[in-house]
Amino acid sequence: MLEELSDQEKERRHKLEKIKTLGIDPYPAEAFSTTHSCYQVRHSFDDGQADLWQGVRLAGRLMSIRDMGKAIFAELMDQSGRLQIYLRRDDLTPPERPWFFDTFVKKLLDIGDIVGVEGFVFRTRMGEVTLHVQSLTMLCKALRPLPIVKVDEKGQVHDAFTDPEKRQRMRYVDLLVNPGVREVFLQRTAIIRAMREFFDSHGCLEVETPILQPIPGGAAARPFITHHNALDIPLYLRIANELYLKRLIAGGFERVYEFAKDFRNEGIDRTHNPEFTMLEIYIAYKDYYWMMDFVEELLEHVVQKVFGTTTILYGGHQLSFRRPFQRLTFREALLRYAGIDFLESTEEQLRSFCRSHGLNHEPSMGRGKLIDEIFSALCEPHFVQPTFIMDYPVEMSPLCKRHRQNPALAERFELMITGKEIANAYSELNDPIDQLERFREQALLKERGDDEAMFIDYDFVRALEFGMPPTAGMGIGIDRLVMILTGQNSVQEVLLFPQLRPEAKAGS
Protein backbone atom coordinates (compact mmCIF):
# COMPACT_ATOMS: atom_id res chain seq x y z
CA MET A 1 0.00 0.00 0.00
CA LEU A 2 1.67 3.17 -1.16
CA GLU A 3 1.42 6.32 0.83
CA GLU A 4 -0.14 9.28 -0.86
CA LEU A 5 2.51 11.22 -2.72
CA SER A 6 3.40 14.74 -1.70
CA ASP A 7 3.53 17.48 -4.30
CA GLN A 8 7.28 17.33 -4.42
CA GLU A 9 7.22 13.60 -4.97
CA LYS A 10 4.68 13.92 -7.76
CA GLU A 11 6.82 16.62 -9.32
CA ARG A 12 9.86 14.38 -9.27
CA ARG A 13 7.93 11.52 -10.87
CA HIS A 14 6.84 13.87 -13.63
CA LYS A 15 10.44 14.82 -14.17
CA LEU A 16 11.37 11.15 -14.27
CA GLU A 17 8.94 10.61 -17.13
CA LYS A 18 10.24 13.65 -18.98
CA ILE A 19 13.80 12.39 -18.60
CA LYS A 20 12.79 9.10 -20.17
CA THR A 21 11.02 10.96 -22.97
CA LEU A 22 14.27 12.74 -23.75
CA GLY A 23 15.89 9.36 -24.20
CA ILE A 24 17.95 9.60 -21.03
CA ASP A 25 17.98 6.51 -18.81
CA PRO A 26 17.38 7.70 -15.24
CA TYR A 27 18.76 4.42 -13.87
CA PRO A 28 21.50 3.36 -16.29
CA ALA A 29 23.23 0.01 -15.93
CA GLU A 30 26.70 0.96 -17.14
CA ALA A 31 29.50 1.51 -14.66
CA PHE A 32 30.71 5.09 -14.33
CA SER A 33 34.44 5.20 -13.75
CA THR A 34 35.90 8.03 -11.71
CA THR A 35 39.39 9.43 -11.53
CA HIS A 36 39.19 11.26 -8.21
CA SER A 37 37.15 11.77 -5.09
CA CYS A 38 35.71 15.15 -4.14
CA TYR A 39 38.13 15.31 -1.26
CA GLN A 40 41.15 14.64 -3.45
CA VAL A 41 40.21 17.39 -5.85
CA ARG A 42 39.47 19.91 -3.16
CA HIS A 43 42.63 19.25 -1.18
CA SER A 44 45.22 18.52 -3.81
CA PHE A 45 44.32 20.97 -6.55
CA ASP A 46 47.31 23.15 -7.33
CA ASP A 47 46.60 26.44 -9.10
CA GLY A 48 50.07 26.47 -10.58
CA GLN A 49 49.45 23.18 -12.35
CA ALA A 50 45.85 23.66 -13.37
CA ASP A 51 46.53 22.11 -16.78
CA LEU A 52 47.06 18.77 -15.06
CA TRP A 53 43.53 18.88 -13.72
CA GLN A 54 41.65 18.00 -16.88
CA GLY A 55 39.49 14.99 -17.60
CA VAL A 56 38.60 14.73 -13.94
CA ARG A 57 35.67 12.36 -13.39
CA LEU A 58 33.58 12.35 -10.25
CA ALA A 59 30.34 10.69 -9.22
CA GLY A 60 28.03 11.65 -6.40
CA ARG A 61 24.85 13.23 -5.24
CA LEU A 62 23.71 16.77 -5.89
CA MET A 63 23.36 18.44 -2.50
CA SER A 64 22.62 22.00 -3.55
CA ILE A 65 21.87 23.76 -6.81
CA ARG A 66 22.26 27.49 -7.41
CA ASP A 67 20.81 28.41 -10.75
CA MET A 68 22.31 31.59 -12.22
CA GLY A 69 20.52 31.47 -15.53
CA LYS A 70 23.05 30.47 -18.15
CA ALA A 71 25.21 28.83 -15.51
CA ILE A 72 24.63 26.73 -12.43
CA PHE A 73 26.69 26.17 -9.32
CA ALA A 74 25.95 22.94 -7.53
CA GLU A 75 27.54 20.86 -4.85
CA LEU A 76 28.40 17.25 -5.55
CA MET A 77 28.81 14.96 -2.57
CA ASP A 78 30.52 11.59 -2.63
CA GLN A 79 31.76 9.37 0.19
CA SER A 80 34.75 11.63 0.74
CA GLY A 81 32.91 14.94 1.00
CA ARG A 82 31.63 17.73 -1.20
CA LEU A 83 32.95 19.62 -4.16
CA GLN A 84 31.44 22.55 -5.99
CA ILE A 85 30.73 21.96 -9.65
CA TYR A 86 30.10 24.59 -12.32
CA LEU A 87 27.68 23.84 -15.13
CA ARG A 88 27.57 26.25 -18.05
CA ARG A 89 25.08 26.32 -20.90
CA ASP A 90 27.81 26.94 -23.48
CA ASP A 91 29.58 23.75 -22.44
CA LEU A 92 26.54 21.57 -22.02
CA THR A 93 24.65 22.29 -25.21
CA PRO A 94 26.05 19.79 -27.69
CA PRO A 95 24.74 20.12 -31.26
CA GLU A 96 23.15 16.66 -31.17
CA ARG A 97 21.33 17.46 -27.94
CA PRO A 98 20.70 21.23 -27.96
CA TRP A 99 18.10 20.85 -25.22
CA PHE A 100 20.53 19.25 -22.78
CA PHE A 101 21.23 22.25 -20.56
CA ASP A 102 17.99 24.20 -20.73
CA THR A 103 15.58 21.30 -20.68
CA PHE A 104 17.41 18.59 -18.79
CA VAL A 105 20.05 20.08 -16.49
CA LYS A 106 18.11 23.16 -15.52
CA LYS A 107 14.63 21.71 -15.28
CA LEU A 108 14.88 18.03 -14.53
CA LEU A 109 17.77 17.64 -12.11
CA ASP A 110 17.01 17.87 -8.40
CA ILE A 111 18.84 17.91 -5.14
CA GLY A 112 19.44 14.29 -4.22
CA ASP A 113 19.93 13.05 -7.77
CA ILE A 114 23.08 11.08 -8.42
CA VAL A 115 25.20 12.09 -11.39
CA GLY A 116 28.58 11.49 -12.92
CA VAL A 117 30.54 14.47 -14.21
CA GLU A 118 33.69 15.06 -16.18
CA GLY A 119 35.57 18.33 -16.61
CA PHE A 120 38.51 20.41 -15.50
CA VAL A 121 39.27 21.92 -12.13
CA PHE A 122 39.62 25.64 -11.54
CA ARG A 123 39.33 28.12 -8.72
CA THR A 124 36.46 30.62 -8.74
CA ARG A 125 36.75 34.30 -7.99
CA MET A 126 35.49 33.48 -4.53
CA GLY A 127 38.42 31.10 -4.09
CA GLU A 128 36.44 27.88 -4.23
CA VAL A 129 38.01 24.89 -5.93
CA THR A 130 35.43 23.89 -8.52
CA LEU A 131 34.96 21.34 -11.26
CA HIS A 132 34.01 22.98 -14.55
CA VAL A 133 31.75 20.29 -15.97
CA GLN A 134 32.07 19.41 -19.66
CA SER A 135 29.83 16.38 -19.59
CA LEU A 136 27.22 15.12 -17.20
CA THR A 137 25.71 11.65 -16.91
CA MET A 138 22.51 10.90 -15.06
CA LEU A 139 23.12 7.96 -12.72
CA CYS A 140 20.04 7.89 -10.52
CA LYS A 141 16.90 10.00 -10.17
CA ALA A 142 15.83 10.58 -6.56
CA LEU A 143 12.07 10.50 -6.12
CA ARG A 144 11.93 11.90 -2.62
CA PRO A 145 13.23 15.29 -1.56
CA LEU A 146 16.20 15.21 0.77
CA PRO A 147 16.01 17.36 3.89
CA ILE A 148 18.12 20.39 3.12
CA VAL A 149 20.60 21.22 5.84
CA LYS A 150 22.33 24.53 5.29
CA VAL A 151 25.33 25.99 7.02
CA ASP A 152 25.74 29.75 6.92
CA GLU A 153 28.95 31.72 6.81
CA LYS A 154 29.14 31.74 10.60
CA GLY A 155 29.02 27.99 10.65
CA GLN A 156 25.51 28.00 12.02
CA VAL A 157 23.45 24.99 10.91
CA HIS A 158 19.94 25.66 9.64
CA ASP A 159 17.08 23.18 9.34
CA ALA A 160 19.18 20.27 10.56
CA PHE A 161 17.51 16.88 10.23
CA THR A 162 17.25 16.26 13.96
CA ASP A 163 14.10 14.31 14.79
CA PRO A 164 15.57 11.24 16.55
CA GLU A 165 12.84 8.95 15.32
CA LYS A 166 13.18 9.98 11.69
CA ARG A 167 16.96 9.88 11.91
CA GLN A 168 16.92 6.30 13.15
CA ARG A 169 14.14 5.04 10.93
CA MET A 170 15.76 6.60 7.87
CA ARG A 171 19.42 6.22 8.70
CA TYR A 172 20.23 6.46 4.99
CA VAL A 173 18.96 10.03 5.04
CA ASP A 174 20.64 10.76 8.36
CA LEU A 175 23.98 9.60 6.96
CA LEU A 176 23.65 11.75 3.86
CA VAL A 177 22.59 14.89 5.55
CA ASN A 178 24.37 14.86 8.92
CA PRO A 179 28.12 14.52 8.35
CA GLY A 180 28.86 13.92 12.03
CA VAL A 181 26.85 10.71 11.91
CA ARG A 182 29.02 9.20 9.20
CA GLU A 183 32.10 10.18 11.21
CA VAL A 184 30.92 8.22 14.27
CA PHE A 185 30.51 5.06 12.22
CA LEU A 186 33.87 5.49 10.55
CA GLN A 187 35.38 5.76 14.01
CA ARG A 188 33.47 2.72 15.18
CA THR A 189 34.98 0.69 12.38
CA ALA A 190 38.44 2.12 13.06
CA ILE A 191 38.18 1.15 16.73
CA ILE A 192 37.20 -2.41 15.93
CA ARG A 193 39.90 -2.67 13.29
CA ALA A 194 42.55 -1.43 15.72
CA MET A 195 41.45 -4.00 18.28
CA ARG A 196 41.51 -6.78 15.74
CA GLU A 197 45.02 -5.79 14.64
CA PHE A 198 46.16 -5.71 18.25
CA PHE A 199 44.82 -9.21 18.92
CA ASP A 200 46.21 -10.62 15.70
CA SER A 201 49.61 -9.17 16.46
CA HIS A 202 49.49 -11.00 19.79
CA GLY A 203 48.97 -14.36 18.11
CA CYS A 204 45.21 -14.54 18.69
CA LEU A 205 42.90 -16.43 16.36
CA GLU A 206 39.59 -14.93 15.31
CA VAL A 207 36.86 -17.57 15.34
CA GLU A 208 33.11 -17.87 14.86
CA THR A 209 30.83 -19.72 17.26
CA PRO A 210 27.09 -20.46 17.18
CA ILE A 211 24.55 -17.71 17.47
CA LEU A 212 21.75 -20.26 17.77
CA GLN A 213 22.42 -22.18 20.95
CA PRO A 214 20.46 -24.99 22.59
CA ILE A 215 21.54 -23.68 26.01
CA PRO A 216 22.05 -19.93 26.30
CA GLY A 217 25.11 -19.68 28.52
CA GLY A 218 27.96 -17.46 29.54
CA ALA A 219 26.00 -14.60 31.09
CA ALA A 220 23.05 -13.77 33.28
CA ALA A 221 20.30 -12.46 31.03
CA ARG A 222 16.95 -13.32 29.54
CA PRO A 223 17.39 -14.84 26.07
CA PHE A 224 15.32 -14.68 22.92
CA ILE A 225 13.90 -18.06 22.10
CA THR A 226 13.16 -19.53 18.70
CA HIS A 227 12.36 -22.94 17.29
CA HIS A 228 14.12 -25.17 14.82
CA ASN A 229 11.52 -26.95 12.72
CA ALA A 230 13.52 -29.88 11.36
CA LEU A 231 15.06 -30.75 14.71
CA ASP A 232 11.87 -29.75 16.53
CA ILE A 233 13.82 -28.22 19.38
CA PRO A 234 13.90 -24.80 20.97
CA LEU A 235 16.98 -22.74 20.21
CA TYR A 236 18.12 -19.56 21.87
CA LEU A 237 19.87 -16.56 20.39
CA ARG A 238 23.14 -16.34 22.23
CA ILE A 239 23.46 -14.02 25.21
CA ALA A 240 27.23 -14.65 25.16
CA ASN A 241 29.74 -16.90 23.46
CA GLU A 242 31.96 -17.51 26.47
CA LEU A 243 31.28 -21.22 26.89
CA TYR A 244 32.01 -21.94 23.22
CA LEU A 245 35.28 -20.03 23.23
CA LYS A 246 36.38 -21.90 26.32
CA ARG A 247 35.51 -25.19 24.63
CA LEU A 248 37.99 -24.08 21.97
CA ILE A 249 40.65 -23.48 24.62
CA ALA A 250 39.93 -26.99 25.90
CA GLY A 251 40.28 -28.08 22.29
CA GLY A 252 43.84 -26.82 22.11
CA PHE A 253 43.58 -23.34 20.61
CA GLU A 254 45.52 -21.13 22.99
CA ARG A 255 44.37 -17.65 22.02
CA VAL A 256 40.92 -17.10 20.52
CA TYR A 257 38.62 -14.13 20.14
CA GLU A 258 35.33 -13.22 18.51
CA PHE A 259 33.46 -9.99 17.91
CA ALA A 260 30.04 -11.43 18.63
CA LYS A 261 26.55 -10.12 18.16
CA ASP A 262 24.77 -11.08 21.38
CA PHE A 263 21.04 -10.85 22.02
CA ARG A 264 19.26 -10.12 25.26
CA ASN A 265 15.53 -9.88 25.70
CA GLU A 266 15.38 -6.74 27.79
CA GLY A 267 14.14 -3.20 27.66
CA ILE A 268 15.47 -0.69 25.17
CA ASP A 269 16.93 2.57 26.41
CA ARG A 270 19.86 4.78 25.76
CA THR A 271 22.35 2.16 26.95
CA HIS A 272 20.55 -0.99 25.78
CA ASN A 273 19.74 -2.43 22.38
CA PRO A 274 18.41 -6.00 22.15
CA GLU A 275 21.30 -6.95 19.89
CA PHE A 276 24.74 -5.62 20.62
CA THR A 277 28.37 -6.42 19.98
CA MET A 278 30.63 -8.04 22.51
CA LEU A 279 34.26 -8.83 22.08
CA GLU A 280 35.36 -11.92 23.98
CA ILE A 281 38.92 -13.14 24.13
CA TYR A 282 40.52 -16.11 25.90
CA ILE A 283 44.23 -16.61 26.46
CA ALA A 284 45.50 -19.94 27.76
CA TYR A 285 48.11 -20.15 30.52
CA LYS A 286 47.40 -16.60 31.75
CA ASP A 287 45.47 -15.20 34.69
CA TYR A 288 43.39 -12.11 35.33
CA TYR A 289 46.39 -10.07 36.45
CA TRP A 290 47.98 -10.67 33.07
CA MET A 291 44.70 -9.76 31.43
CA MET A 292 44.57 -6.43 33.27
CA ASP A 293 47.90 -5.44 31.80
CA PHE A 294 46.72 -6.66 28.41
CA VAL A 295 43.53 -4.55 28.48
CA GLU A 296 45.45 -1.45 29.50
CA GLU A 297 47.81 -1.95 26.64
CA LEU A 298 44.94 -2.67 24.25
CA LEU A 299 42.94 0.43 25.12
CA GLU A 300 45.90 2.77 25.18
CA HIS A 301 46.90 1.43 21.78
CA VAL A 302 43.41 1.70 20.28
CA VAL A 303 42.73 5.19 21.55
CA GLN A 304 46.13 6.44 20.46
CA LYS A 305 45.81 4.82 17.07
CA VAL A 306 42.28 6.01 16.29
CA PHE A 307 42.33 9.43 17.91
CA GLY A 308 46.01 10.26 17.97
CA THR A 309 45.92 11.01 21.70
CA THR A 310 45.29 9.14 24.93
CA THR A 311 42.85 11.70 26.28
CA ILE A 312 39.18 11.58 25.38
CA LEU A 313 36.63 14.23 26.23
CA TYR A 314 33.35 12.70 27.37
CA GLY A 315 30.47 14.47 29.05
CA GLY A 316 32.73 17.21 30.39
CA HIS A 317 35.30 14.72 31.69
CA GLN A 318 38.84 14.37 30.43
CA LEU A 319 39.30 10.62 30.32
CA SER A 320 42.88 9.44 30.31
CA PHE A 321 43.67 6.10 28.68
CA ARG A 322 47.34 6.29 29.54
CA ARG A 323 48.60 3.24 31.41
CA PRO A 324 48.37 2.26 34.20
CA PHE A 325 44.72 2.57 35.20
CA GLN A 326 43.62 2.79 38.81
CA ARG A 327 43.07 -0.55 40.54
CA LEU A 328 40.74 -1.11 43.47
CA THR A 329 39.25 -4.24 44.98
CA PHE A 330 35.51 -4.71 45.06
CA ARG A 331 35.65 -4.94 48.85
CA GLU A 332 37.57 -1.66 49.14
CA ALA A 333 35.05 0.00 46.86
CA LEU A 334 32.10 -1.12 48.96
CA LEU A 335 33.85 -0.14 52.17
CA ARG A 336 34.70 3.26 50.79
CA TYR A 337 31.41 4.22 49.17
CA ALA A 338 28.77 2.10 50.97
CA GLY A 339 30.49 1.56 54.29
CA ILE A 340 29.84 -2.15 54.36
CA ASP A 341 32.08 -5.17 54.34
CA PHE A 342 30.28 -7.74 52.27
CA LEU A 343 32.63 -10.48 53.45
CA GLU A 344 31.18 -10.07 56.93
CA SER A 345 27.55 -9.66 55.85
CA THR A 346 24.85 -12.31 55.66
CA GLU A 347 22.20 -12.34 52.98
CA GLU A 348 19.71 -10.97 55.53
CA GLN A 349 22.00 -8.07 56.50
CA LEU A 350 22.53 -7.20 52.85
CA ARG A 351 18.80 -7.32 52.25
CA SER A 352 18.07 -4.95 55.12
CA PHE A 353 20.85 -2.64 53.90
CA CYS A 354 19.09 -2.48 50.55
CA ARG A 355 15.77 -1.88 52.26
CA SER A 356 17.12 1.01 54.30
CA HIS A 357 18.82 2.59 51.27
CA GLY A 358 15.77 2.34 49.06
CA LEU A 359 17.40 -0.23 46.80
CA ASN A 360 15.86 -3.27 45.16
CA HIS A 361 15.58 -6.41 47.27
CA GLU A 362 13.31 -8.98 45.65
CA PRO A 363 13.00 -12.31 47.48
CA SER A 364 14.41 -14.00 44.39
CA MET A 365 17.68 -12.10 44.79
CA GLY A 366 20.50 -14.07 46.34
CA ARG A 367 23.61 -12.68 48.02
CA GLY A 368 25.33 -12.05 44.70
CA LYS A 369 22.53 -9.97 43.26
CA LEU A 370 22.05 -7.98 46.47
CA ILE A 371 25.73 -7.11 46.56
CA ASP A 372 25.61 -6.21 42.89
CA GLU A 373 22.66 -3.93 43.57
CA ILE A 374 24.51 -2.07 46.29
CA PHE A 375 27.65 -1.80 44.22
CA SER A 376 25.82 -0.49 41.15
CA ALA A 377 23.93 2.13 43.09
CA LEU A 378 26.60 3.40 45.46
CA CYS A 379 29.99 2.64 43.95
CA GLU A 380 29.86 2.57 40.14
CA PRO A 381 29.11 6.27 39.62
CA HIS A 382 32.43 7.13 41.27
CA PHE A 383 34.56 5.39 38.66
CA VAL A 384 34.78 7.96 35.93
CA GLN A 385 38.40 7.49 34.88
CA PRO A 386 39.26 4.00 33.63
CA THR A 387 39.37 1.95 36.83
CA PHE A 388 39.82 -1.74 37.47
CA ILE A 389 37.58 -3.21 40.15
CA MET A 390 39.02 -6.54 41.24
CA ASP A 391 38.02 -9.60 43.26
CA TYR A 392 34.25 -9.85 43.06
CA PRO A 393 32.22 -12.07 45.40
CA VAL A 394 32.20 -15.60 44.11
CA GLU A 395 28.37 -15.75 44.06
CA MET A 396 28.30 -13.14 41.32
CA SER A 397 30.75 -15.02 39.14
CA PRO A 398 29.72 -18.60 38.46
CA LEU A 399 32.19 -19.08 35.60
CA CYS A 400 35.19 -17.62 37.38
CA LYS A 401 37.97 -19.16 39.43
CA ARG A 402 37.94 -18.68 43.17
CA HIS A 403 40.54 -16.25 44.37
CA ARG A 404 43.85 -17.93 45.13
CA GLN A 405 43.92 -16.30 48.59
CA ASN A 406 40.24 -16.11 49.54
CA PRO A 407 37.69 -18.67 48.36
CA ALA A 408 34.80 -16.25 49.00
CA LEU A 409 36.15 -14.08 46.20
CA ALA A 410 36.54 -14.63 42.49
CA GLU A 411 39.56 -13.81 40.34
CA ARG A 412 37.59 -11.33 38.35
CA PHE A 413 37.95 -7.71 37.37
CA GLU A 414 35.75 -5.22 35.64
CA LEU A 415 36.97 -2.11 33.93
CA MET A 416 34.74 0.85 34.72
CA ILE A 417 34.77 4.05 32.69
CA THR A 418 32.35 6.93 33.33
CA GLY A 419 30.60 4.72 35.85
CA LYS A 420 29.85 2.08 33.22
CA GLU A 421 31.20 -1.40 32.94
CA ILE A 422 33.27 -1.63 29.80
CA ALA A 423 35.19 -4.85 30.29
CA ASN A 424 34.72 -7.93 32.42
CA ALA A 425 37.42 -10.54 32.88
CA TYR A 426 38.24 -13.70 34.81
CA SER A 427 40.80 -16.22 35.60
CA GLU A 428 38.51 -18.76 34.01
CA LEU A 429 37.15 -21.57 36.15
CA ASN A 430 38.56 -24.83 34.82
CA ASP A 431 37.70 -27.12 37.73
CA PRO A 432 34.84 -29.22 36.33
CA ILE A 433 33.55 -30.30 39.74
CA ASP A 434 33.45 -26.74 41.08
CA GLN A 435 31.87 -25.59 37.81
CA LEU A 436 29.07 -28.14 38.09
CA GLU A 437 28.39 -27.06 41.66
CA ARG A 438 28.20 -23.42 40.62
CA PHE A 439 25.80 -24.32 37.82
CA ARG A 440 23.66 -26.13 40.37
CA GLU A 441 23.56 -23.06 42.60
CA GLN A 442 22.40 -21.09 39.57
CA ALA A 443 19.72 -23.71 38.97
CA LEU A 444 18.49 -23.18 42.53
CA LEU A 445 18.30 -19.42 41.92
CA LYS A 446 16.31 -20.12 38.80
CA GLU A 447 13.85 -22.13 40.87
CA ARG A 448 13.56 -19.17 43.24
CA GLY A 449 12.36 -17.12 40.30
CA ASP A 450 15.55 -15.52 39.01
CA ASP A 451 14.87 -15.81 35.30
CA GLU A 452 18.36 -14.62 34.49
CA ALA A 453 20.15 -17.32 36.42
CA MET A 454 22.20 -19.65 34.26
CA PHE A 455 21.24 -22.99 32.79
CA ILE A 456 23.39 -26.00 33.54
CA ASP A 457 25.49 -26.78 30.49
CA TYR A 458 26.60 -30.40 30.93
CA ASP A 459 28.50 -30.48 27.67
CA PHE A 460 30.59 -27.55 28.82
CA VAL A 461 31.30 -29.39 32.08
CA ARG A 462 32.31 -32.43 30.03
CA ALA A 463 34.76 -30.27 28.09
CA LEU A 464 36.28 -29.13 31.37
CA GLU A 465 36.51 -32.75 32.49
CA PHE A 466 38.75 -33.41 29.52
CA GLY A 467 40.85 -30.53 30.83
CA MET A 468 41.14 -26.84 29.96
CA PRO A 469 44.41 -25.06 30.68
CA PRO A 470 44.38 -22.17 33.13
CA THR A 471 43.00 -19.33 31.06
CA ALA A 472 42.39 -15.62 31.29
CA GLY A 473 39.22 -14.44 29.56
CA MET A 474 37.71 -11.06 28.93
CA GLY A 475 34.68 -9.45 27.36
CA ILE A 476 34.37 -5.87 26.17
CA GLY A 477 31.05 -4.21 25.41
CA ILE A 478 31.96 -2.74 22.05
CA ASP A 479 28.96 -0.46 21.72
CA ARG A 480 29.59 1.17 25.07
CA LEU A 481 33.27 1.52 24.43
CA VAL A 482 32.47 3.17 21.11
CA MET A 483 29.96 5.46 22.83
CA ILE A 484 32.61 6.71 25.19
CA LEU A 485 35.34 7.06 22.61
CA THR A 486 33.11 8.87 20.11
CA GLY A 487 31.43 11.06 22.71
CA GLN A 488 27.91 9.72 22.16
CA ASN A 489 25.47 9.34 25.02
CA SER A 490 23.16 6.77 23.52
CA VAL A 491 23.80 3.37 21.92
CA GLN A 492 21.37 4.26 19.19
CA GLU A 493 23.95 6.77 18.00
CA VAL A 494 26.64 4.11 17.56
CA LEU A 495 24.40 1.48 15.94
CA LEU A 496 23.58 1.97 12.28
CA PHE A 497 20.17 0.38 12.66
CA PRO A 498 19.05 0.40 16.29
CA GLN A 499 15.90 -1.49 17.19
CA LEU A 500 12.71 0.57 16.92
CA ARG A 501 9.06 -0.20 17.24
CA PRO A 502 7.64 -1.09 13.84
CA GLU A 503 6.40 1.88 11.92
CA ALA A 504 2.61 2.22 11.78
CA LYS A 505 1.36 1.12 8.38
CA ALA A 506 -0.24 3.71 6.20
CA GLY A 507 -3.77 2.67 5.29
CA SER A 508 -3.92 -1.15 5.09
Add this chain to the structure above:
RNA sequence: GAUUCCGUAGCUCAGCAGGUAGAGCAUUACACUUUUAAUGUAAGGGUCCUGGGUUCGAAUCCCAGCGGAAUCACCA
Protein backbone atom coordinates in the same frame (compact mmCIF):
# COMPACT_ATOMS: atom_id res chain seq x y z
C1' G B 1 6.18 -1.63 32.77
C1' A B 2 5.27 3.61 35.41
C1' U B 3 5.34 8.95 35.16
C1' U B 4 6.08 13.46 32.41
C1' C B 5 6.62 15.93 27.75
C1' C B 6 6.07 15.76 22.45
C1' G B 7 3.59 14.33 17.32
C1' U B 8 1.10 20.95 12.47
C1' A B 9 3.80 21.57 4.69
C1' G B 10 9.57 17.53 2.06
C1' C B 11 12.91 19.68 6.64
C1' U B 12 13.06 22.88 11.12
C1' C B 13 9.36 25.22 13.74
C1' A B 14 5.26 29.07 15.09
C1' G B 15 -0.02 28.97 15.94
C1' C B 16 -3.89 26.95 21.35
C1' A B 17 -8.74 32.82 26.26
C1' G B 18 -11.94 26.88 20.90
C1' G B 19 -14.09 30.21 14.99
C1' U B 20 -11.67 24.78 9.59
C1' A B 21 -3.72 27.23 9.49
C1' G B 22 1.44 30.41 9.19
C1' A B 23 7.20 31.39 8.60
C1' G B 24 12.12 30.13 6.75
C1' C B 25 14.39 26.65 3.74
C1' A B 26 12.75 23.13 -0.09
C1' U B 27 9.19 23.00 -4.66
C1' U B 28 7.03 25.58 -9.32
C1' A B 29 7.38 29.95 -12.94
C1' C B 30 10.32 34.15 -14.69
C1' A B 31 15.13 37.04 -14.51
C1' C B 32 20.43 36.63 -13.86
C1' U B 33 27.33 33.05 -17.42
C1' U B 34 32.06 32.90 -11.02
C1' U B 35 27.67 31.87 -7.12
C1' U B 36 28.18 29.67 -2.20
C1' A B 37 22.48 30.07 3.79
C1' A B 38 23.14 33.21 -4.05
C1' U B 39 19.56 37.14 -5.11
C1' G B 40 14.83 39.44 -6.93
C1' U B 41 9.53 38.89 -8.33
C1' A B 42 5.31 35.70 -8.35
C1' A B 43 2.86 31.02 -7.23
C1' G B 44 1.53 26.20 -5.39
C1' G B 45 1.69 22.90 -1.29
C1' G B 46 -1.40 20.55 4.87
C1' U B 47 -6.59 13.38 6.50
C1' C B 48 -2.92 19.90 11.86
C1' C B 49 -0.49 11.18 14.31
C1' U B 50 -5.25 7.89 14.54
C1' G B 51 -10.17 7.04 16.60
C1' G B 52 -13.94 8.64 19.77
C1' G B 53 -16.21 12.63 22.93
C1' U B 54 -17.64 17.87 24.58
C1' U B 55 -19.34 22.10 21.55
C1' C B 56 -23.31 25.70 16.93
C1' G B 57 -17.97 25.13 15.88
C1' A B 58 -11.65 21.52 17.83
C1' A B 59 -4.92 21.77 15.30
C1' U B 60 -6.43 24.05 20.03
C1' C B 61 -10.42 21.06 25.54
C1' C B 62 -11.43 15.60 27.36
C1' C B 63 -10.73 10.07 26.73
C1' A B 64 -8.42 5.95 24.27
C1' G B 65 -4.80 4.14 20.87
C1' C B 66 -0.13 4.45 17.94
C1' G B 67 4.87 6.44 17.67
C1' G B 68 9.03 9.21 19.88
C1' A B 69 11.98 11.62 23.95
C1' A B 70 13.30 12.15 29.17
C1' U B 71 13.22 10.12 34.17
C1' C B 72 12.42 5.75 37.01
C1' A B 73 11.88 0.42 37.14
C1' C B 74 14.04 -3.86 34.77
C1' C B 75 18.78 -4.88 32.86
C1' A B 76 25.15 -5.14 31.47
